Amino acid sequence: MLIMRHELLLIAITVILLLVEIFLPADKKHSIITPAILLMAVVLILGFIPGPTGILFGGMYQTTALIVMLKNILNIGAFIVMVQSADWLRKPENKEKISEYYILLLSTLIGMQYMVSSGDFLMFYLGLELATIPLAALAAFERFKEKSAEAGVKLIFSSALSSGILLYGLSMVYGTTGTLYFAEVGPAFTGTPLQVLGFIFFFAGMAFKISLVPFHLWTADVYEGAPVNISSYLSVVSKGAAAFILTILLYTVFSKIALMWSNVLYIIIILTITLGNLFAIRQQNLKRFLAFSSIAQAGFILLGIIGQSQYGMATVIYFVLVYIFSNLGAFGVVSIISNRTGCETINDYDGLYRTNPRLAMTMMLSLFSLAGIPPVAGFFGKFFLFAAAANHGLYILVLIAIINTIISLYYYLLVIKAMFLNRSDRPIPKFKSDFYTSLGLILCLTGIFAIGIFSLVFEVINGLSFGLY
């Protein structure tokens, strides 16, 4: 029972919120925000309490110390998103949908956690869908915005297609191995043509989730249309979860054809990083901008996977952790500014530093972290990823990736230029950010700094991860 405590806790608070939703009078809805966040905080903290690990349902569900940690990381991300979205939920048009928002969000989180700790493709599929479908609803959350609806459509349709293809792949895997349990598929997966075909379909589905080129096209549009906090949630938590499970699967189930998938990754990494950057360069809308940058970041994540070692997996997890904080920091600033002023393009940010120095500073640090500039954590994350790939001898790949970091630095600097260098005749007015917003940003900043400086985090992760060999 305690083995799946994370999911149970989440389900518990979801149910609680549902009940509250039912019994709460319509004019008091917004008072649900604080208790919701508190509950989530409790869950988060409880999640860190060490507990038993093991297998349930005859292997369909499994947890290990590693998976528990992954779940905690996801919890952190979700928690920060919840904190950040408080400001947005207070807006009048969202008043009566607050608890829906939380319920949907939490259910996706539950889905992800099941996906991460699945021991069987069925469980995995359920988790995946549970993590995806509510997100479409969330993306279309702002009913009165055409963009939001469009985002919803694009998300649900493309995700449906991708999951269809993924399932087709799974069916082939099943057909060739005769089982769906990871533990049994692994040995049986010797790489016959049909299996490989199945793997390709499966991989395409996963690539869709972590938006790798060429399966990324939905990303930018959905991020732009969806509410900012949803975009940030999509970009960090769901992407993170997908990356985790993909790593685990590649390292366990598909380890027999490691040579082949590493070759594929090689090409996909180059494509993803380069195209992501090239598109990001010319974006004006910050959400779109961050969407493309997040695509490029996904490419970097793969660098760790291709490392194929325990160290490689550790760097992936570590980088996702860093990336959660950095990206949420950036998105947090974008979201509050877009909530207060509706400004979302880079030009609107001209001279931001002179009116709102704190926000601009947070933004800059987050962007530096994304670009991998010391002393913030992003530097360490990137460096370790490159080290992981170099460890495997892929120096050329690393070189390409590093050159791409320069391009990425260029467009991150464009934003910084707008905030610090440019002057504007009508800059974004000075405004005071409320408790939750500042809390969220402070969390991100502490994360950005602490994770890099204190090597403990990485060592713990490295201790728990495992590699191919």
Added chain:
Amino acid sequence: MFEGVPIHWFLVLSTLMFFIGIYGFLVRKNLITMLMSIELILNSVCINFVAFNKILYPGHLEGMFFTLFIIAVAAAEASVAIAIIINIYRRLVNIDVEKMDEMKY
């Protein structure tokens, strides 16, 4: 029934359905029909699972269960999709997929 029907037939059928679905998804402009083509894809998957399970691995029922779950999930998916489509319809009074390119580049 289906005794002695070789597995290839099922596979051919499912493959056909799969690609028909994909084709439909790519060419039909109406969101609802696109949704239907997705259902086609999912059903082809179901056929696969069932066929594999029934013919290759009659021992246990994983394939069957998977099929059931797929059907359920597909229903949920469809419901959400349709909800969103309705919303779209409210916004811009048609549901032509090509009209939804406000966000691009």
Added chain:
Amino acid sequence: MSFLLLFIVIPVLTVIGIFFSRTHMQVKWTAVVGMSCQLIMAGLLIYFFLAARAAGNTAEILFSQDMVWYKNLNIHFFIGVDGVSVAMIGLTSIVIFAGIFASWDVTDLPREFFTSLILLSAGVFGFFISLDLFTLFLFYEIAVIPMYLLIGIWGSGPRHYSAMKLTLMLMGGSALIMLGLLGLYFNSAPNGGPLTFNLIQISKVAIPMPAQRFFFPFLFVGFGVLGALFPFHTWSPDGHASAPTAVSMLHAGVLMKLGGYGCYRVAVFLLPGAAHEMAWIFLILTTIGVIYGAFGAIWQKDLKYINAYSSVSHCALVLFAVLMMNQTAMNGAIMQMISHGIMTALFFALIGMIYGRTHTRYINEMGGLMKVMPFLGVAYVIGGLASLGLPGFSGFVAEMTIFVGSFQHNDVFHRVCTIIAASSIVVTAVYILRVVGILLMGKIRNPEFNHIIDAKWFDRISVVTLILGITAIGMAPLWLSDMINNGLVPVMQRILLAGPIIH
């Protein structure tokens, strides 16, 4: 706890102090206090170092301290100094001290300005004291990044363009370095044992030749970009021209030295075999750079451009000397770094002050300034003479050491390179005298210049500090060169082990 840590701690504390100080004056004075501490610290460091050496402490690295940071990558926080780094630290502290005073009249966002400036210096200090390649690289980037804001916000001219260009090119360089460092790391234990970033440990092992051949160009070019290696120097003119005074000072004075130091300390020291093989390629480039920068400077109209090009020439001489790979030349390289650092800082300070008074940097719009600003005028002449390598100033010592050193190669190629490089002293004389002639001498062209006031007290402090630096080294170079030599010993041993004997 090694007291070297203070070199990083003091700037950080200063930044915190600046953060909490209210008025502009407080900000400035906090900066002054902090950087004076740095200066004093540097003085003490030199004293302790020489004392320790005199006391017969022959350890390769002094005041070292080693803390494990990332256990499973074997990344340490390993700091320590040898003669060379002590010299570089001295240089840095002088320049930053003068820089604070030179930027006394920054009015726009002074808090942020001094913060970034001091962060930059912190990065530089960290770079010079760290002996672990990882931290070395980390501090390197810390030192480079603030340039963007410094140039972009407080710069002049096409500052956005220059800032972006400078940052991207330098970061491009650092990208190459990163790859090189990874290469070093994964080849740091060719015969078993844990991989390491530890510079000293790596310097003890023989890295396999193929790896050396592959990674040497990355490291050398990577650092060379910052060291204004031809043809990767083009960030320098624009960057310097657009940067505010103190930033130009720090950048040309110290930051460009990171490049030279890196080439010497990482590329050549750790990969001597490849260095021996490929030196000729880069020798050609640097020789071109030396003469090319000098000729480029002749034609410029903008004071800062002139100085930027002369920096290109002088820094190319540094790399040139490093590539000669014998004790004397390398010693000259280090001296040239220090001398050029102080000298060019002096130049940029003066240019800033002149600009602040005449509001133009185009020499043909000025003239006869010696009459109205004798102090700055004389200082400029002194700077110029130092830059064209006049005895009694540091430039002469450095250049002579380099030339004598590189002349120890008894083959035509090196001889020719040396002679070409040496001929730059004439060209340097040409452009320096041209500037001095047009700028300071002759009649005053613009009547408004008649009521220019000469240097203020803070200008004088910064100028005098730098001039003292130049002349001190120029008059009594022995202690410095001995200190450097002493630091060079292990480097030379490794180089000699690796390749053909050069005496």
Added chain:
Amino acid sequence: MIDFSYTIWILLIPLIVFVVTGLTGNRFKPIVTGIIGTAGLGVVFLLSVITAYKFFFVLDKVGGAFQRLLAFNHTWLHLTDKLHIDIGVLLDPISVMMLIVISTVSFMVHIYSLGYMKGEKGFARFFSILSLFSFSMLGLVIATNIFQMYIFWELVGVSSFLLIGFYYEKDSAVAASKKAFIVTRFADLGFLIGILLLSYTTGTFDFITLTGPNSPAFTSGQGIMFLGMSTMTWSMLFVFMGGAGKSAMFPLHIWLPDAMEGPTPVSALIHAATMVVAGVYLVARMFPIFHHEQSALEIVAWVGGFTSLFAAVIACTQYDIKRVLAYSTMSQIGYMMLALGVSGYGGEDGLGYMASMFHLFTHAFFKALLFLGAGAIIHAVHSNYMNEMGGLRKYLPITHATFLIACLAISGIPPFAGFFSKDEILVAAFHHNKALFAMEYLVAGMTAFYMFRLYFNVFWGQEQHYHHTPHEAPVTMTIPLIILAIGSTFAGFIPFTKLVTSDSLPFESHTEWGIAIPSILIALAGIGIATMLYMKKSDTSKKIATALGGFYTAAYGKFYIDQVYLFITKKILFNYVSRPVAWFDRHIVDGTMNQFAYVTNVVSDRIKGFQSGQLQQYALVFISGVIALALLFIYLWTN
């Protein structure tokens, strides 16, 4: 054994004076600085005299030869394990002789300047730089090693630069100073290369080792041939290039005439008596090696000879009195070089060497005298052009008298100093090379001619109308004139053969009247012609000038060497090297870097259609992605 270590103060005092006056320059009244400077030089003068006395007459000889001793030596910088730069004091006959020359002339000039520069703004600056110069020049002559010499060589150059550009608001002065510095700098590059070659081959900078009886220079660096000359020869030639630059030998002479833009005392001190002979001194210093490399020595001789003739010709045509003197200086230095060039080594063979030093010595006196006299004249009439002067002899009696003495001395009329030294040179030349000897006869005549042309034009002829009646210079200026006049009268009787010889072994000298008398006659002839042409104003000179035609104009235009240089520097270097380099840097190198950014942007703009916003297109890409992966796998599969 006498302790000479105090001689370092000869070096230190001017330095201290320079630093003090330089820092406190505008605190005190200018005159104070002047006094300090002069006093300092006075002390130096005394010290030098004492040193000379002790050295020549008290210090006991070793095997009849004057010793060469290191009065003081201190390591300044370690270069390689063998090479190290020292700063010290080397005492041997020539250095002591130079000490006397420099301190005397410098002292005189200081006193003179107290009067001449009175009321100039920058008086203080003038004196502090003057002591800087004295410091550098003294350091140069007492250098213990070639690198110390190079150091002070550079310092001399810069102080000359500063003094020529003293009137920094006059553009011509600025240009002249620049020219002087850059030309000499170019020569110094040669010197540096020479030093590098020499030090690499011999492994030492030290003069005593280098020029000692068994110097490594004689053994090493002989074999290697390049363009038919050994390394050692090449290094000597490079070294000589440096000397030629400082001593304004053809073709590096162009800076000297322009250098006359500086104040006249400066011309007297630097560009007549001391700095310009540094080149000669350098060759003399390295003489044993030069003598060992005969081909190099040959070149020295010819360059000297040609320059002397060349300069003499030009001198005959100039009107600016200072320029006339400048060219005569060149010509006289040419003599000295030639003398070294034709000299042998040791005993009687070393006659040329002795003669050269001798002439250097005497020349310092009368040329300084001439310049100071010219200064007095200019001071009186505020003009440099002799055709604006005339009949000044009644206004400036003392100047007139001293000037006349100087003219006689330089023309080599006995018993004045010039005669003896020049005679020795001619003898040496005669024994070595008849052609050069003839050339020098000619030059002797021309020297006499142009000097007296000058003399008559200034002091005789009919009076011009001056805007105020010329008046004799103040006493501070006349005293030096008189002292120097005495010097240039009697200096010739100093028995140089006993004191300064190539191997510092004294030998008996004897005037070869067979050569002396014709030279005197030639000189007289020159004077005679000058008298005829210029004593009374007549237009005969014009006629001759027109008769000579093109040659005259060419000579008047200094044979257009300046224009050639101007062409090379301005046209070639500036327009065809420097400008293209600047352009190349901006457009090619920088352009490429910008291209990267540009291309990136363009590409990112081109591919934007990829993201069309069409859901179905996304799906299409998705599917094709899957298919592409499949194909890729098949490819990987097959191999």
